[in-house]
Amino acid sequence: MSIRLSTDVLIIGSGAAGLTAALSLPATTNVLVMCKGRLGTGSTAWAQGGVAGVLDEVDSVEQHVADTLKAGAGLCDPAAVRYTIERSTSAIHWMIEQGVPFTRVDGSEVKYHLTREGGHSQRRVIHAADATGLAISETLIKKVRQAPNIHILENHVAIDLITTEKLGHDSSQTNRVVGAYVLDSQTEQTVTIGARSTILTSGGASKVYLYTSNPDGATGDGIAMAWRAGCRVVNMEFNQFHPTCLFHPKAKSFLISEAVRGEGGLLKLPNGERFAHKFDDRGELAPRDIVARAIDHEMKRLGVDNLYLDISHKSPDFIKSHFPTIYKRCLEYGFDMTREPLPIVPAAHYTCGGVRINEHGQTDLEGLYAAGECTYTGLHGANRLASNSLLECIVYAQAAAKHIAETEPEQFDAQQLPLWDDSKVSDSDEKVVISHNWDEIRRFMWDYVGIVRTDKRLQRAKRRIHLLKQEITEYYSNFRITADLLELRNLVVVAELIIESALSRKESRGLHFTRNYPELREHPEITVLLPKRD
Structure with missing residues (x-):
């Protein structure tokens, strides 16, 4: 059984980026936020350190920019770095206005305690004790639940984005995202959601590795869906451990x-x-x-x-x-x-690459925006400076919301979207395939595509990922979908993107270290992967 919903803006993911985007949209906008589990179970709530920003008179935008560029090992986009950090103070003040209980200096009612983390030349990381992400998450969740224009779909897993190209519309027209197919993981009912604008805020892909600091849901769903829909993906070889x-x-x-x-x-x-x-x-x-x-x-x-x-x-x-x-x-x-x-x-710990977006949070597809760890903005380069990630979430989520609010909405009829069709598939009698493939991917990614890499290890991983992708695609085509199958399908796509990106970088830089090419190239470039069009 399948049902149909319609909204102005669909937000896939409910961490700092997703909740910020929802709260930054006009109160007259109908917003639907969906998440894989309950609100607050994503990576944001696990973040301990804090948010980096220019908050002290001894600090400056120039110093924060310089530290970020240095950590990024020559691959940051200087314009994106400056764009983000120039907005750091206002982004943090916005969180304070929402009620995030950042730690204050002892005895002070106005001065906040700032800590210093690796790679920073100043104390500029504002925090809520050692559970900053949890404080941000709980505060924004409370605000979202109070907003009458924001609706929540918990325990729902995105299947795929719906595009006009997939629907068979005129190929001479611009390909546009018009919503998403979604699975209710508790009832296993499929939902067709039509949306004028869709924002991916689905987090990173660190669950592709055996050992990770991330929660179970960090399976690269947004990156994989955007790739299948036709978006460019950048710098996937840079995985922060x-x-x-x-x-x-x-x-x-x-x-x-x-x-x-x-x-x-x-x-x-x-x-x-x-x-x-x-x-x-x-x-x-x-x-x-x-x-x-x-x-x-x-x-x-x-x-x-x-x-x-x-x-x-x-x-x-x-x-x-x-x-x-x-x-x-x-x-x-x-x-x-x-x-x-x-x-x-x-x-x-962190995926520094992802779906390419501009300063407005726009992807390569009309109607599709993204923010947070699933994206590549140019801020992180070959390595992420500590505590710049939550800052990036807030800045680009606000930018996407602002652009959507200022853009004339595309007219569409959600009732014209076809419902999800599972009439030609059956229930699987061998779900053990999912758990075995899940485990195999994470183990060989850890062994062959981890902290230290070689061409030989990467080639082994490439051969294995191609076989697994064929097995998973065949399984997906023949059996009814489950949440575990959808995550596995996305995980194998992300693993392949990481392997291909790592193989293409013939140097050691930032988070990508290979024994075959230990030196830096004189003129480094970002790694851009283009989807193959059918």
């Missing part, structure tokens, strides 16, 4: 914030020796790609499963007040960070 996730069999994806190193945490070998300074003069405060490779190198050199992060030399009161969430969670796993080092291991 967070250096310090807690190493414990039951601590699934628990991140130890960059701010711990920013406040004096030290990286140590099993014998207690420090090592970060051997790889970069900035030591523990070097950008994440350098720190992650340093940890990976030492783990492989010593043949150990993990290394350590130690902030126990700070006072217990300091640690408990600055990192209350991390402190409590570590205690649950038997680690007291006020007394002992924490065992850590790198894990896939």
Whole structure:
């Protein structure tokens, strides 16, 4: 059974970008926000560190721009960097106006506490203790639920975007997105949603790797759907691995914030020796790609499963007040960070590439916008500067909302959209195929397309991904869809995009390090993949 809905603006994803876009649209606009689980279960709520912006008189746009360009290793778009950072102060003030409870300086009612993270030359990261993303998520969710023009579809998974080209409209006309097919994961009912404008805010793709700091839903859905619809995808080889996730069999994806190193945490070998300074003069405060490779190198050199992060030399009161969430969670796993080092291991954390958008959040297709981690704006380049990601979410979500509000709406009749047709498929009697393929993709991506790469490893991954893609496509064509199948279908597309992008970069730069090409190219270019048109 399938039903049909219609809205002015469809937002696919409910993290910081999606909720900001919804709240930034005019109150007269009918908005539908859909999410894969419940509101608040995406990656935003997991973000610990904070939001980077120019908030202190000793700081400046020029300094923040310079730090971002340096971290981006020569591949940032300078215009996009300046565009984003010039809007950082207003973006943060907007969040404050929404009621986000950022941490204040002791005893102050007006001054906010700013921390410094790796790659930053100043303290410019505003935060809500060590659970900034959760504070932002909860605040914006409350505002969204109060807005009469915003409607929520929880537990709904997007299947694919609906385009005029797919509908067989005149090929001489501009291809346009007019909505999406969606699956209710609880009732397994399909929904056809017509929309004048659609915004992808679906997050990144770090779940393509075996070890990740991301929640289960980070399967690159928006990137895969936009690619299938005909959008360009850029810089997918740059996958940021967070250096310090807690190493414990039951601590699934628990991140130890960059701010711990920013406040004096030290990286140590099993014998207690420090090592970060051997790889970069900035030591523990070097950008994440350098720190992650340093940890990976030492783990492989010593043949150990993990290394350590130690902030126990700070006072217990300091640690408990600055990192209350991390402190409590570590205690649950038997680690007291006020007394002992924490065992850590790198894990896939952030997707720096994605769907190409401009300063208005527009993609290559009319009617389709995007914001947040699923996009490529040019801000991050070959590496993301810590805490620039939430800033990017807010700035580009507001830009997309503004452009939609100022653009004459395209007239369309949602009743003319065909309903989802599953009359030629059957129920699967071998769903084990999904779990096996899911596991295989994540394991070989970790082994062959991880922190350190080689051409041989990438070619192995390419051969395997082609076989898996054929298997998954055949399965998708013959059996009724489920949420797990849709995520697997998107995961294999994203994995292939990462592999193809990595193979095309014949140098080591930022987050992409290959033993075959350890040097930098003199004139680097972004990696742009173009969809093959049928």
